[in-house]
Amino acid sequence: MKAMSKAIRSMFDEVSPTYELVNHTITFGLDTVWRRLAAVFAARKGGAVWVDVCSGTGEMALSLRHFAATHTRVIGVDFSTPMLKKAASKSEAGGVLFMLADVKTLPLRSSSLDVLTVAFAIRNLHMSKRALVGTLEEFHRVLKPDGLFISLETSQPSSKLIRWLFRSYVKWLVKTIGRTISSSSSAYSYLSSTVLRFYGAEDFAEIIREAGFSRIRFYSMMSGIVAIHEARK
């Protein structure tokens, strides 16, 4: 594993005990609502196998489980053992299989998934467009033809005023709240910097297209602070 991936993994290992509390605090609990909405989108596709990559403490995977048919297998993949341990310790986690793996090279057969989701994590994988396309190509590989890709991620508001408010909130408050609750100053400096640098919804849709997906649609929420992208293989 490359040095950058190792550093990111150690950072998530370190913040795992307080990861959910920080998220719920900085989003006023809305992160849960956004994941549920993304899971509703997945449910429209149906199918036999759904995978949530960068599953962390399993909140997205458990939302998927909630909306999936009983016969649908739901799998959560992450490379941080402490994050996955938290996921697996939840009472509802019995219906989800958690796998330890690097999502840049998924240990899954080509054309084997009906749905692949990624929530609040794509911006932790890469910032460079070329590298992002590479990982999205890996997600494309494991989906069945017509399989559904769903990304839930922070975005960039188009209104200058909202963008300024959002960026100020992330720069000053998110960093401070994250540091205070988690006691890790470096993790929340890094995480807030990725929120500030990530692509706007139109640009991210173009990156998804470059990775080979089609029928790309996105839904901007909260004045463009957060977006759900969906695309088909």
Ligand SMILES: C[S@@+](CC[C@H](N)C(=O)[O-])C[C@H]1O[C@@H](n2cnc3c(N)ncnc32)[C@H](O)[C@@H]1O
């Ligand atoms: C910000 S958290 C998001 C967790 C979860 N999806 C959520 O909705 O809260 C990012 C997660 O991605 C994982 N991650 C980052 N890079 C990864 C990689 N290359 N392979 C597997 N997991 C990765 C981290 O361990 C962490 O659990």
